[in-house]
Amino acid sequence: MADLSVKVCGVDFKNPIIPASGVFGYGREYEELFPLDKLGGIATKGTTLHLRTGNIAPRIAETPSGMLNSVGLQNPGIDHFIETELPYLLTKDLVVLANIAGSTPDECAEVAAKLEDTDVHMIELNISCPNVKQGGAAFGTSCEMAAEVTKRVRAVTKKPLVVKLSPNVTSIADIAKSVEAAGADAVSLINTLLGMRIDINTGRPILHNNVGGMSGPAVFPIAVRMVWQVANAVKIPVIGMGGVSSGRDAIELMMAGASAVQVGAAIFTDPYAPVKIVEEMNDWLDSKGIASVNDIIGTVKPW
Amino acid sequence: MKYTQGQYIIADKTAIAREIYSFTISCPEVAAVACPGQFVHIRAKGYTLRRPISICGIDKEKGTLRIVFEIRGEGTAEIAKLNKGDLIDMLAPLGHGFTVDPSYNKVILIGGGIGTPPMLPLTKAYGDKAVAISGFRNASAVILQDDFRKTGAETILCTDDGSAGIHGFVTQPLKELAEKGGIDAVYACGPMPMLKGVAAICKENGIFCQISLEERMACGIGACLGCACRTVRNDEEYFAHVCKDGPVFNAEEVLW
Numbered sequence: 001m002a003d004l005s006v007k008v009c010g011v012d013f014k015n016p017i018i019p020a021s022g023v024f025g026y027g028r029e030y031e032e033l034f035p036l037d038k039l040g041g042i043a044t045k046g047t048t049l050h051l052r053t054g055n056i057a058p059r060i061a062e063t064p065s066g067m068l069n070s071v072g073l074q075n076p077g078i079d080h081f082i083e084t085e086l087p088y089l090l091t092k093d094l095v096v097l098a099n100i101a102g103s104t105p106d107e108c109a110e111v112a113a114k115l116e117d118t119d120v121h122m123i124e125l126n127i128s129c130p131n132v133k134q135g136g137a138a139f140g141t142s143c144e145m146a147a148e149v150t151k152r153v154r155a156v157t158k159k160p161l162v163v164k165l166s167p168n169v170t171s172i173a174d175i176a177k178s179v180e181a182a183g184a185d186a187v188s189l190i191n192t193l194l195g196m197r198i199d200i201n202t203g204r205p206i207l208h209n210n211v212g213g214m215s216g217p218a219v220f221p222i223a224v225r226m227v228w229q230v231a232n233a234v235k236i237p238v239i240g241m242g243g244v245s246s247g248r249d250a251i252e253l254m255m256a257g258a259s260a261v262q263v264g265a266a267i268f269t270d271p272y273a274p275v276k277i278v279e280e281m282n283d284w285l286d287s288k289g290i291a292s293v294n295d296i297i298g299t300v301k302p303w
Numbered sequence: 304m305k306y307t308q309g310q311y312i313i314a315d316k317t318a319i320a321r322e323i324y325s326f327t328i329s330c331p332e333v334a335a336v337a338c339p340g341q342f343v344h345i346r347a348k349g350y351t352l353r354r355p356i357s358i359c360g361i362d363k364e365k366g367t368l369r370i371v372f373e374i375r376g377e378g379t380a381e382i383a384k385l386n387k388g389d390l391i392d393m394l395a396p397l398g399h400g401f402t403v404d405p406s407y408n409k410v411i412l413i414g415g416g417i418g419t420p421p422m423l424p425l426t427k428a429y430g431d432k433a434v435a436i437s438g439f440r441n442a443s444a445v446i447l448q449d450d451f452r453k454t455g456a457e458t459i460l461c462t463d464d465g466s467a468g469i470h471g472f473v474t475q476p477l478k479e480l481a482e483k484g485g486i487d488a489v490y491a492c493g494p495m496p497m498l499k500g501v502a503a504i505c506k507e508n509g510i511f512c513q514i515s516l517e518e519r520m521a522c523g524i525g526a527c528l529g530c531a532c533r534t535v536r537n538d539e540e541y542f543a544h545v546c547k548d549g550p551v552f553n554a555e556e557v558l559w
Contacts, residue, residue: 071527268522271308
């Protein structure tokens, strides 16, 4: 048995695998299939100040080796999260990353402030949702806005603050440096890539929102590249995600520089994916005689 | 909620019409808890998203489920390649099924096209209290009529072009029966315009109506919020989810 535990911003994870925000709700639906304790952590569904109904359906489309979604941050609001979902998750043996979002920097700060008196372990600030008209990716695509919203949230929270970055930018490393300077404790990447599909028989986009976020195995090489670039640009830890669907993928992302790994669309293909990924990572490390998963973080030897 | 994910043996496979297949799947733990109106979420090799397919038969004694599905695209084409003896990967049973009320004396069950299969286990539950109306494009698209007759229900067949049964839509015989009275409930699955028509007739005649909807879906269990459906609950608009709150909804809740 290899040691799979990692530490990110001083928070101990028993293993580096975390279901990504949006695919896993608040965990209840998957507890029917396996104990959540098997996971290193959970990034909860993006939660805003007030309830959001989300976008009109269809919100989902298949793509080659992946999918598009345009859910549009449907969520019950932060008060419901704190009263109903968080207490349930805190009874589990895993790290809870509360993913939060807002239409304005003020709203993001207000949501974060409400979490300050809770026992949530980390805050993951979403500045990269491609599916909402205001806020969302707009914050994540300029260094100034990314820094501004990070600063505002930093000012109201002492919790470890992870800022989730958009890949829909020219230089993700520059954005990462901006949020690091603004006080982020870690960054997580990549959120989905903006995509589109059209039904050629009707001439209509498949998604009612016309465009949506692409995820799944197809985006994995982009995630590896971006994690590597960001890990080289900042000193704070990087949580990697994007198309991870096997233990080997998770190892690869960690070699690129990730300290922990989130799993998204793979869960739709196989709901047990995060659990299997933990087992596969252990098997691979054992087969190589590597004692701890920490020994592979950022070990890629670039040409 | 009670569902599992696993690999199950396909005990039987038949092509029952052009590009429409019937699988009988040996899955005792799923069959034991499955209800009419629920669905199974099937993995298609090489595709990210599973495909939701409604349950067409539940045999709790034999521990089998039957599904009948049409090839709609690449994913269902991939599933259709599976053969008798192969393993099929299912997350099941999922969703909220039809309300079966033993106190009802007469119910009408309506299936349109590939919306017909989920009506079969419900028809079986009501037996001779049921009138099963099925509608298809034409005679060559007609499926499951022998199965419906075997349940003891009265069957009415309609085709759009009149090549089999009544020439016309399912709403025509429904309207006649509804106006005669004595109907406790109407259940329907099929294309949206059909469901809309059925719901309107039921509203007019004050009959309880449940409909089964479909939507593009990812997780299938209510976590990802992908399959939204506009509904009204307690006078407030509410984005319900077809996979968990549905696929069966009370027609009066749905905002068309």
